[in-house]
Amino acid sequence: MINGIQFKVCGLTRARDAQAAAEAGADYLGFIFYPKSPRRIDLDRYKSIQPRLPEVPKVAVTVAPDLYTLSQLEGAGFDFFQIHFPIGLSEEVEAWSKLVGKERLWLAPKLPPSVAFNEDLLKYADTILWDAFKQDKDTYGGTGSTSDWNAFREAKANYPETKWILAGGISPENAIEALRETGADCLDFNSSLEIEPGIKDLERISQVRVLLSEVD
Numbered sequence: 001m002i003n004g005i006q007f008k009v010c011g012l013t014r015a016r017d018a019q020a021a022a023e024a025g026a027d028y029l030g031f032i033f034y035p036k037s038p039r040r041i042d043l044d045r046y047k048s049i050q051p052r053l054p055e056v057p058k059v060a061v062t063v064a065p066d067l068y069t070l071s072q073l074e075g076a077g078f079d080f081f082q083i084h085f086p087i088g089l090s091e092e093v094e095a096w097s098k099l100v101g102k103e104r105l106w107l108a109p110k111l112p113p114s115v116a117f118n119e120d121l122l123k124y125a126d127t128i129l130w131d132a133f134k135q136d137k138d139t140y141g142g143t144g145s146t147s148d149w150n151a152f153r154e155a156k157a158n159y160p161e162t163k164w165i166l167a168g169g170i171s172p173e174n175a176i177e178a179l180r181e182t183g184a185d186c187l188d189f190n191s192s193l194e195i196e197p198g199i200k201d202l203e204r205i206s207q208v209r210v211l212l213s214e215v216d
């Protein structure tokens with residue numbers, strides 16, 4: 001946490017990038033297990049870099065996993081589970097929550113612009129990750145597009161007991177504006193810090209520390 005602001009660096013595939021994120025002060029390291037992501041990592045590769053990862057909470061990111069897949073990720077020792085999903089999966093959400101626990105579940109509903117946030121989700125997860133919406137059915141994150149900051153600000157104000165993470169195109173260039181406009185206290189950085197999908201730019205990662213140090 002820097003000046004009261006937490007951040008996650010997501011889409012990691014290499015130990016050296018994870019180390020750079022830790023040195024920049026990242027609070028969470030995200031690893032994406034969605035097979036259709038250009039920055040996916042599989043469990044074998046994750047286990048091979050695991051001994052070289054820094055002591056920073058690790059987040060397994062998936063899209064609507066079946067319970068077997070989720071339990072495999074749980075077995076790999078992740079601290080949190082960030083699940084993206086199309087709206088309407090109420091039974092699945094309940095089952096994910098039962099499996100990993102409400103405190104460790106981060107829900108990232110794929111919310112079309114006209115659809116209101118469903119407060120029932122808060123029964124199952126203490127944390128909501130607010131991401132950009134893309135119409136394409138297989139696209140859930142890592143698009144570099146900005147999410148709906150107004151809707152985020154409202155949802156965060158309406159449900160202050162919940163932890164809200166602002167995602168979607170957050171970059172060293174717009175992070176300060178995002179904090180100011182939304183009241184967010186946890187930001188998610190991903191494609192804006194990349195040289196190419198899954199490969200981070202270490203200089204861009206360190207810029208995050210510099211800019212958050214300047215927040216007043």
Ligand SMILES: O=C(O)c1ccccc1NCC(=O)[C@H](O)[C@H](O)COP(=O)(O)O
Nearest residue numbers: 010037140141142143144168169190191
């Ligand atoms: O990044 C992906 O490829 C991805 C694919 C499917 C589900 C989630 C994914 N990313 C999860 C994240 O937490 C990202 O950091 C978030 O979507 C924001 O990414 P970006 O718009 O690049 O900042």
